[in-house]
Amino acid sequence: MTTRRATGTPLPRVDGAGKVTGSARYSADVEMPNALWGRVLRSPHPYARITAIDTTLAAALPGVHAVLTGADVRGAMTGRRIFDIPLIADDTVRFVGDIVAAVAADDSETADRALALIDVTYEDLTPIFDPVEAASPSAKLLHPNFNDYTGSKPLETPSNVFVSSSWGTGDTNVGFAESDVIIEGTYTTAMMHQAYMETHTCLVSCRDDGQVDIWASNKGPHGLKRDVAQTTDVDPESIHIHHTTIGGDFGGKGGQMNIPIAYFLSRAARQPVLMVMDYREELTAANPRHPSSVHVRSGVKNDGTILATDIVATYDSGAYAGFLPLGFLPGPRHCIGPYHIPHARVTAHHVYTNRVPAGHMRGPGEPQTIFAMESHVDVMARQLRMDPADMRRKNVIRAGDINGLGEEYHDLRGLEAFEAALESTGYGRERGGEGHTRSGIGVGMGERAPGGGETHAAVTFTPDGSVVIHTSIFEQGSGTYTILTQMASDILGVDPGKISVAVWDTDETGYDSGAGASRNTRMASEAVTNAAIEARDALFRLAAELEGWSEEGMSLTTGGLVRAGVQGATPLSDLLSRTDASIGGAYDYKDMAHAHVTAFTIHVAEVTVDLDTGQVVIDRLTAVADAGQVLNPIGHDGQVRGGAIQGMGYGVMEEIMVSDGVVGTQSLADYKVPTFADMPEFQSITLESEGGVGPFNIKGIGENSFSPMAPAIANAVADACGIRITDLPITAEKVYRALHE
Secondary structure, eight states: OOOOOOOOOOOOTTHHHHHTTTOOOOOOOOEEEEEEOEEEEESSSSSSSEEEEOHHHHHTTTTTEEEGGGGGTTOOOOOOBBHHHHHHHHEEETTTOEEEEEEEESHHHHHHHHHOEEEEEEEEEEEEOOOHHHHHHHSOOOOOTGGGGGOOOSSOOOSEEEEEEEEEEEEEEHHHHHSSEEEEEEEOOOOOOOOSSOOOOOEEEOOOTTTTEESSSSSSSHHHHHHHHHHTTTGGEEEEEEBBBBOOOOTTTOOOTTTTHHHHHHHHHHHHHEEOOOOOHHHHSSSSOEEEEEEEEEEEOTOOOOEEEEEEEEEEEEOOSSSSSSOOOOGGGGGGBBOOOSEEEEEEEEEESSSSSOOOOTTHHHHHHOOOOHHHHHHHHHHHTTOOHHHHHHHOOOOOOOOOTSSSSSOHHHHHHHHHHHHHHHHOOOOOOOTTTTEEEEEEEEEEEEEEEEEEEEEEETTTOEEEEEEEEOSSSSSSSHHHHHHHHHHHHOOOEEEEEOOOOOOOOOOOOOOOOOOOHHHHHHHHHHHHHHHHHHHHHHHHHHHOOOHHHHHHHEEEEEETTTTTOOOOOHHHTOOOSSSEEEEEEEEEEEOOBEEEEEEEEEEETTTOOOOOOEEEEEEEEEEESSSSSHHHHHHHHHHHHHHHHHTTTOOOOOEEESSSSOOOTSSSOOOGGGOOEEEEEEEEEOOOBTTTOOOOOTTTTTTTTHHHHHHHHHHHHOOOOOOOSSOOOHHHHHHHH
């Protein structure tokens, strides 16, 4: 095992200074001569046919260089896996916000004036907003040509349910037959935005030689290159994605968004085009988390043993499926992962409606079903007159157990993490209240294994003795570059301050899976470790060649190269400056499977409920992370706290409100996210172990830190006042109505 010097220490973010001083370069900061501003015109109708469009006045406006409608890009479809989004609507709009025209002008004000001059005539069609109605066999098809879309899995029977996925093990019919009690419930969740600080931004330049340069706030550059090539019909080798700093992601910055439109505008105007979405566009037309309805049916023995669970989740995907990175949501499978359930099935239906097209957010599809399952565990326990903690103790997977997906993991620490959470919060103590208030406590549990993928790294010694790490990862703000620095420091014995990170553009390296699936550190640890070892060995060979030393007994420290039995260290610069050759190593890592270990996260919420008003006050939150080896305590704790507070927002306040297809929360003044003023007392507990994967024994934390918080709050509210809120977010109005009904 690598000796830990830098890893395990709270090294400040290596990219932190650039972000707080303003020197970090985001996509909007890239300057190009003669760059134009691109803007789009969006439909005010949820479902309508375009009968006429007149761009004459817009095209004649001074300062306008290009105007595009659907007729100019007919047949161009955008997406990630399923290409079902018309780049610019040609004949039909399917949600309020669908793009019907685009302009490029000297500045944003001129572009907006041009949009106002475009005259579009619509013929209204009857929209479908309810996914249950849309899923009916008799419902009008919103995408009658679905089977023709690139990336679609053809449907035998035409339907608005464009994909259904299923996971599980055993036979639920057998499990229900053997159960003493069958308990059912339905749980619903709202649409949620990622609320990153930097909006979707891109700069696209079409060169005269046919090459295309793209700067974009996108965490998956190689996937983006592939997808843009598909949409624009450009040779992928002609497309170059350049690295820029990404101002937050949470899953939302993996798709094409306006990039292909900027390409066509740039090609038409023969000038670079910059496009920056404002937050009104983000909230009304980006790719938020799917709203859902989840039905849970469970069979249990009288002693609390869960024998069978059948979960059916229906996700409202909105007008298009193109924002889904896999063409479906993989997260629902995780809701039964923490438990040993011999007969289990999770089915997820994805349905078209005439609402905002949903996409990808932290644990895509997972928080919705974990809210349902973890709420349902408490419901089952109460019905059996059993403490919810005892029910979780009885059913949580232990060493040698197979979970409800038929999977077996190593180093299972769910029970240990659960007991640590209960002990730290005084779970069993009496909780009452004063006057018309009541206090309660609730628990939520989740687990997730680090995802698989492909990445590349190189480590190079420079003549002055410093080290450069090259990576193909476009970090989205999670601290990966800091972790790379710490890992290389441990392997090479070089001070972290002498290590820098350089990011490869897409034309400098092979395919990279991109940031996501909590896989960055897992992939990077393998790639950087092996590249650093190769670089170190190359340095030893150089020293042997130049000095005639034996390679055996050589090692590296912060002072330089040392040899066994010889006092003092030889500065690396003394060796490296004597050769013109590059001394380094490279490594390509690829493992597409999930890791063989999983990480548990336990969230505990302590709340006070006002019985007169329904107001829920969150008094204290506790997060326990089953962490493997923590490489950077600051970064790890930031992920734990950030994810938990984001989960609190999901639980009690965040909701994109939509009425008749129109988004009512069109700014961050209306769409509420937690601020420092909302922060309750917070306790973070980390359980480290040697049971992780890779050379540094790591487990995931990025997506794990989010999902259990909303059900923990729901369970705490139920514990406080006996009211079960099954619809997120849990607002005072919902609690008030439930109390007074």
